[in-house]
Amino acid sequence: MSSLLYRFGRTTALHPWRTLVGWLILASLVFAASSAFGGSTQDDWNVPGAESQRGIELLRDHLPDAGNASANVVVHDDRAIPAAVLTTLGERLQDVAHVSSVSPPRISADGHTAVVHLAYDTEVTHPDLMGDIEPLEKAVEATQDAGYQVELGGDQPATASAPIKGYGELIGVGAAVLILLIAFGSAVVAGLPVLVAVAGLAVGSAGVTLLAATMDVSTSAPMVASMVGLGVGIDYALLLVSRHAEFLAQGHSVEEAAGRSLATAGKSVVFASLTVLISLLGLGLTGLPTFATFGWATAIAVVAVMLTALTMVPVLCRFAGRKVLSRGVRRGRARTGRPLTxxxxxxxxxxxxxxxxxxxxxxxxxxxxVLDMRTWPQDDGNQTTEATTRRAYDLTADAFGPGATGPISIVVDHARLAPSEVAAVRETLEGNDQLVSVSPAMASPDGAITVLTAEPAFGPADARTSGLVDDLRADLPAGVEVTGQTPMFADLAEMLSHRLWIVIxxxxxxxxxxxxxxxxxxxxxxxxxxxxxxxxxxxxxxxxxxxxxxxxxSLLGIDHAAxxxxxxxxxxxxxxxxxxxxxxxxxxxxxxxxxxxxxxxxxxxxxxxxxxxxxxxxxxxxxxxxxxxxxxxxxxxxxxxxxxxxxxxxxxxxxxxxxxxxxxxxxxxxxxxxxxxxxxxxxxxxxxxxxxxxxxxxx
Missing domain, CATH: 1.20.1640.10 (Multidrug efflux transporter AcrB transmembrane domain)
Structure with missing residues (x-):
């Protein structure tokens, strides 16, 4: 490999314009293919193998719109909310795209808080819903203008409650230039690795778009890919540039230094990227589609920045000539003495x-x-108070109790349990002192299932939640599924804690x-x-x-432990x-x-x-x-x-x-x-x- 990389590096430095044009042509082809055939990111939040997934599938099969996206519109005031206000709000919400039903408002005992539940006709990961709460915001504007506090909660608003602003990339690029300028004393060394990394990341992003045409790529995967791709891209280019500068300082020509830097540091880059790829592809062992796409998307970004570094660093170093050396070295004033390291x-x-x-x-x-670390999927109660979903969560918990923010669905499958046994199921639920309420039983239109809703005495992120879900499953007979977002979170936390060791x-x-x-x-x-x-x-x-x-x-803008x-x-x-x-x-x-x-x-x-x-x-x-x-x-x-x-x-x-x-x-x-x-x-x-x-x- 050394001789191959040596010849490649020396050839690209000898023919920089040909190499640059060739790279631009290949990059343009990738961009064109991405534009013509690329797909859009699409989340897949199903959890294969989770017990709660069985209940969700039963709901989807037998209840219209069950298991699809939902939202809660929480209205609050320091006085009782007039019924006419809620009626008008419900009519506007019914006109929101993809909303299939609007439930009658649930009103607190003092009348100061009301929750209107919306059911959508498609899953929350649908492109029309994922990350877009503007239709809901427009629907509640009139109520807000009338002086009422209106907050949006539930799984659909949660997809857009804390959008990524892109500060990470900007901060990283700015810091990279400054750090490299201070460390190496050369504007070329400061700018060249950043330029190479950004160029490689652009190609990698196009590759991720092509990946999205072949599988469901999580909407968060490009962010993770950018985070890692930018960092390793700068690392790889910096290693190559610094080694190139070493060979130049030893008296080698620019072309020879380019060949030697790829033959030595270039091979380190290749093997270093292999270790990153191995780690990323290990994410597929979690068995979760979202993690698998994180791994594939980030792997594409790493390969793109690695290949760009190996190709473009010799070219840019040829253009820079001896300017990759610090001014002192170029003028013969190299530092004396041993390096600090x-x-x-x-x-x-x-x-x-x-x-x-x-x-x-x-x-x-x-x-x-870490011995005290407890893991739990993010929910609305863990977000910053700047998010409307967190404010909706707090208003709901204050008005109806913390369990109202994470109700549990109990699904009775009549293919396995007779309808006459539903009463016994309800009695078991009412006998659990960790549940504060149990709704009346509701049968599906086809009579295949019966659904009850139970509200715990505590919020979904409470340490007792996993134990409650386990107890319910142990107490209820076969044919009864404990499901909903809260049990799904409990299953997910347990599965990921076990599979972490497989990945490791x-x-x-x-x-x-x-x-x-x-x-x-x-x-x-x-x-x-x-x-x-x-x-x-x-x-x-x-x-x-x-x-x-x-x-x-608090330094990170977090007002409570989670x-x-x-x-x-x-x-x-x-x-x-x-x-x-x-x-x-x-x-x-x-x-x-x-x-x-x-x-x-x-x-x-x-x-x-x-x-x-x-x-x-x-x-x-x-x-x-x-x-x-x-x-x-x-x-x-x-x-x-x-x-x-x-x-x-x-x-x-x-x-x-x-x-x-x-x-x-x-x-x-x-x-x-x-x-x-x-x-x-x-x-x-x-x-x-x-x-x-x-x-x-x-x-």
Whole structure:
């Protein structure tokens, strides 16, 4: 691979205009195909294998519009609301597109709050409904203008209550330029990686649109793909540019430096992207369509930015010439003395046991809160008070009790249970002291099912909810399904907590095998996996402390504690494990390069950290700002993703790469590179960095 990448890099630098035109033609073809054949994002919120899914399917089969989208319009005033106001409002709501029925208002005991329930004729993921509450907002305008507080709740308004504003990308790009300018002292080095990443991400976005033509791609998948694609794209381009600058400073021509940078750092980029892809595709093991599309969409973005970096960095470096070097180097005023990262590495390697214990203690302390982490899917009660759905939730809970915000549907399937047994089912429900009310039984038009609605004594995100759902299923006879949004959330939380370990096992095992293949070691991959898990565990701990315990939550615009979203741990693991392996490949490839030349374990560590420390630090700083930018968004899940990933990347680039890796490698010495002879013979030979001395022979 080294010789292939060398020839490719040198050829693209020798013929930059041909390469640029070729890339533009291919990109234009992708954009044209996306425009002509691409699809639109479409969520699939079904949960195959969940018990509550069976009840939802029964409702869809036998009750018109049941299981489809719904909305609650909550009207509040400090005096009793006149019936005429609610009647007029109901008439306007009936004219909203896709609304099939408007229920009579439910009015609180004091008459100050009313809830009008709307049923739609299609699922909430339909493109006409998903993320669009403007029709509802227009329908309630007159009531608001009359002086009444009107808030929108339910699953349809929830899809648009906290739109993504796109601050993450803007903050990330701005931070990237500033950080690179400070770190490398060159406007070219500051701008080139960002330009390459944005160009690759644009192609990747077109690829995601094409993917949407073949499967249902979640509406949130492009956001996650952009978050990861922008970060790794800058990382990959920065690694290539910095290595190119090294070869230029050594006296090589621009074309030769381009070939050598791809033959060495380019191979690191290829293998680093493979580790990211393995992690992302592990999301398919969750069994949930939404997670699978997250993985595929983000994988497309990663491949696009990786290929763009390998193709365009040599071209742009050819155009830039020696301007990729800092002004001081170009004028012969290169810095003297050892790099700060080298001096740091020497300090760590002098007292490796002390630093290893210190770093491990910090990581374990930060991860400790994870023992108390409770996961639950996001609901309206966990959003910021700036969202109308949260205000509707609070008004409903205050007027009718917290259980009114998450009623439970009890579906009796008469193919399995006779209609005469419905009374016994109702009696069982009324005997449960965790339920405050049970509605009269309602039979479907075809007589196939009977439905009852029960309201718990507490809200859906309460820690007792999962136990209540389990108790109901244990107490009720076969043929009775416990379903609705609240039981679905309970099922989802349980399923994802179990499947997280399946994803972790797969991703860790395959990543360890890949690193073993690349670095010819048993110890290095296992140690890398443990350290990556420490980073992710610390991120989980910080999320638990901030969101669940409320420590510093107000800084993120959150006014109350909330469980960690069930979606977040798996998604963070898949993304972060791959990103952490990126930095592992970048650092260890330089260490191994020196180890093969000298056989000096300690000197190799110092050399590797000195050679890659600035690049890794700058790349990680950019990632942190990208992810913190997403933490400024209004949606709680996006906040959790942003803060969790920013925390993990920061810890990975500081505590892990700067302390634990050099300290543990010093303690292990030559055992870092131990590989049984039989395994060495069985594994294909792959040299991640290549041998520079052999590159000239490939011309």
């Amino acid at each position: 080298a001096r740091w590495a020497e300090g760590v390697t002098r007292r490796p046991l002390l630093w290893a214990l210190l770093g491990t203690t910090v990581m374990i302390a930060l991860a400790a809160p 096992g797969f991703v860790v095992a395959v990543s360890v095998l890949l690193l073993m293949l690349v670095f010819r070691s048993v110890v290095i991959p296992l140690k890398a996996a443990v350290m990556n898990l420490l980073s992710i565990g610390a991120a989980y701990g910080v999320m638990t402390a901030v969101f669940q315990w409320g420590w510093g939550a 469980p960690v979203s069930s979606w977040v741990p798996i998604l963070i693991f898949a993304i972060l494990f791959g990103l952490s392996m990126d930095y592992e490949v970048f650092l260890l490839s330089r260490i191994r390069e020196k180890w093969l030349d000298t056989g000096d374990a300690t000197a190799s560590i110092v050399h590797g950290l000195a050679a890659s420390g600035k690049v890794i630090t700058a790349a990680a700083a950019i990632m942190v700002f990208v992810f913190l930018g997403f933490a400024t968004e209004g949606d709680l899940v996006v906040k959790m993703l942003g803060l969790g990933m920013a925390t993990a990347v920061f810890l990975d680039a500081t505590v892990v790469r700067m302390i634990l890796v050099p300290a543990t490698m010093t303690l292990l010495g030559k055992w870092n590179w131990w590989l049984p002879a039989w395994l060495d013979r069985a594994l294909p030979q792959v040299d991640v960095e290549g041998d520079e001395r052999e590159l000239v022979t490939t011309r």
